[in-house]
Amino acid sequence: MELRVEGISTAYDRADVLEDVTLDVAAGRITCLLGSNGSGKTTLIRSILGLTKPRRGRILFGGTDLTRLPTHRIVASGIAAIPEGRKVFPRLTVTENLRLGAYLETDAHIVTDRMERVFAIFPALAQRRSQIAGTMSGGEQAMVSIGRGLMSAPKLLLVDEPSLGLSPLFVKENFAVLRKVNESGVTVFLVEQNVHQTLAIAHEGYVLSKGRVVAHGTAQELLENDEVRKAYFGEGAA
Amino acid sequence: MTLALFAQYVMNGAMLGMMYALVAVGFTLFFGVLDVIQFSHGDVLAAGAFLALGTWVALTKLGVVSPVLLLAAVVVVSALGTALLGAVFARTLVLPLKGAPQLNVLLVTLMMGTVLREAIRLFYPGGSQPQLFPALLPTTAYGVGGFHLRLDNAILLMAGALLIAATHFFITRTRIGLAIRAVAQDEETARTMGIDFRRIVLVTFGIGSALAAVAGVMDGLYYNEIFFGMGLLLGVIGFAAAIIGGLGNLYGAILGGFLFAALQTIGAVALPFASAYKDVFAFAVVIAIMAARPTGLIGERASERV
The missing domain is CATH 3.40.50.300 (P-loop containing nucleotide triphosphate hydrolases)
Structure with missing residues (x-):
């Protein structure tokens, strides 16, 4: 639209x-x-x-x-936003951050599907599902932030x-994802x-x-x- | 001290700790979502206890005699009614003051507490006198050695533990709980996730107030007496417990509640000639803890807030 x-x-x-x-x-x-x-x-x-x-x-x-x-x-x-400075929820896990991206979606299957899609785009996140976002590197937090933005479809x-x-290198990868x-x-x-x-x-x-x-x-x-x-x-x- | 006496002290301490933890969780939740200290929280607790008593009086007048039914009705009406009170309070007084200086919010919640307290004293029949709270639980006692375990106390302890576990489950495992944690960490970003901030504030105030009401009912059932000013000391203790635990931290609030009860119990044991000073002792230790660790035992930075 x-x-x-x-x-x-x-x-x-x-x-x-x-x-x-x-x-x-x-x-x-x-x-x-x-x-x-x-x-x-x-x-x-x-x-x-x-x-x-x-x-x-x-x-x-x-x-x-x-x-x-x-x-x-x-x-x-x-409308979804990937905010300046990434703004991941620092004391929540990767999965919880992604879940919040799809907060308005209450169907658990759809949420799981979308999360798997995000993990397919960023395989590095799949291995760190339970990690607390605030303990990740800037590049990893950027993946969480972009993934979270995609979760609401x-x-x-x-x-x-x-x-x-x-x-x-990260900038290049992220721009490729946006494209x-x-x-x-x-x-x-x-x-x-x-x-x-x-x-x-x-x-x-x-x-x-x-x-x-x-x-x-x-x-x-x-x-x-x-x-x-x-x-x-x-x-x-x- | 005999083992039986020791067990008695532990039992009493655990009961107090449970009540304090329930109150402290409210303080910590409110601070988490809105950065406010709800100074009338103790009086909300008293309102919950009197709502419970009023429900009991009304139902017995209507001829309800089943103890199970009475207990269920008293707890449910008190919890729901007080949740509503907390939500209305948040909607009409706290949310409109968002963005106002913190001191103004503090003043408004303090005054609201006085209004609630005085309203109970003036409008509850005989409210200026302590009121007898009915024993709604079976008081059968089991003797274990020299220790008397009363069934009602055991039930209260279990119910309190279950409620704290349920609150913890709600905050850490449900969608609304996740939204509460998100709002506590970053309100604006939480709103851009589609979270209705005002609704989350109302839900949080409702839950925190309902927990206080249950603490008030527990207090009534344990001491068989409630009093319009009961919320003053319980409020200050709950607040102290939340601060010790690192305000905003759920585990910290629970820990702080039990720690305060432990201090009181130790005070009562260590000062047998003057156990009336147990509160003085406990607060003195809290002040010492604050002086040594200004951000609480579990510093906010190092732990998960809400």
């Missing part, structure tokens, strides 16, 4: 505000949002999830207005900075700082700078766009 953000303005903290942001995440595609720290990327994800309510504007998912819904209802409409997956703090997930029919909205790897898997994207959309186009167009360079190597880097 398609996600549409219409003219939202949100204040999260002083450094990370959105000013009249409009964008579309097309169904079945990978859309990325590029921007440096403090450009408003995380605030946008928080707005979509209802964690920080926008002051103005609306957020539509497949035609349904999500703007005033509480977070658990937004999630129930088919979402229609739309919001991914916030999956490359943060990971080694290049596969997208090929299986899941719409992906990928928020990243890592321009080249992101544009390598994204179909299209937006560039956010100081809370505003400054560029929009296909991945190829963005690679050649001056605004992108400016946002990253000009003011954004300062």
Whole structure:
């Protein structure tokens, strides 16, 4: 399903505000949002999830207005998040973390099926089912976080900075997983700082700078766009 | 000390420990999901005990005589009624204050406790006087050596142990229990899993309050007497037990409850000339523990919170 953000303005903290942001995440595609720290990327994800309510504007998912819904209802409409910094539940086991990803699913067989699918994607997790997530390495926690995001069989997956703090090898593997997930029919909205790897898997994207959309186009167009360079190597880097 | 006397002390200590643990689990659960200290928790316990007594009075007036039926009705009405009280309390006073300074929440729960306590004193018939609590369990005693094991005490101990085990099972093995633990660890991420945060808070307050009500009924059945201010000391002890165990930690709260009861019992044995000082002794040791280990015996960082 398609996600549409219409003219939202949100204040999260002083450094990370959105000013009249409009964008579309097309169904079945990978859309990325590029921007440096403090450009408003995380605030946008928080707005979509209802964690920080926008002051103005609306957020539509497949035609349904999500703007005033509480977070658990937004999630129930088919949206899952892989949050920035992974945010695994540190004192729960791998299995419990994954179970929570499918919290709204009460059929034990479906949950088991999905968990086996996650273990097929990340065989390393299968051997560590009972390990407490907080005791795992960053790369392993990233697998738990991605796996947990897939457990609800979402229609739309919001991914916030999956490359943060990971080694290049892990980043590459995780991006390959995201591409596969997208090929299986899941719409992906990928928020990243890592321009080249992101544009390598994204179909299209937006560039956010100081809370505003400054560029929009296909991945190829963005690679050649001056605004992108400016946002990253000009003011954004300062 | 004879072996029989020793057994008597252990029995009494275990009974107290069970009650304290039930109260402490509530404190630790509330703190886990909402980071609040529910200072009226002890008075909620007293309300549960009086609800139980009121149910018994009403049913006996209606002509119910079956002891099993009476006991079941008293426990169920008290537990459910108090669970509702706790949930309403959370919904109307604690949740709206989310995001307010901690001191405000503390003040509101303290005042709510006073309101509950005074309401029992003023509105329960004869509430300002201690009330006789009916012996709903068989009081047959079995002599083992010089030790008298009363059947009602044995039943109370077993019921308490089963309830604590059931609570533990609920928190660690069920879907709602998993949601409670997730909320305790990271509320926002828990919400993005589709967990209805407010509902989990209400369920948690309901469960914690029901456990306090059962502790209140146990207290009534054990001492055959309840009193409108009974929750004050039990509340402080439960809170102390939860803190000793590392607030937010389920095992810690249970351990803390039994530890406090053990301290009281040791105090009573060690100070036979003045066993009235057993509480002073126990609290003094708790203060010493706090001074030595400010985060409790099981530090929160090192253990699983809720």
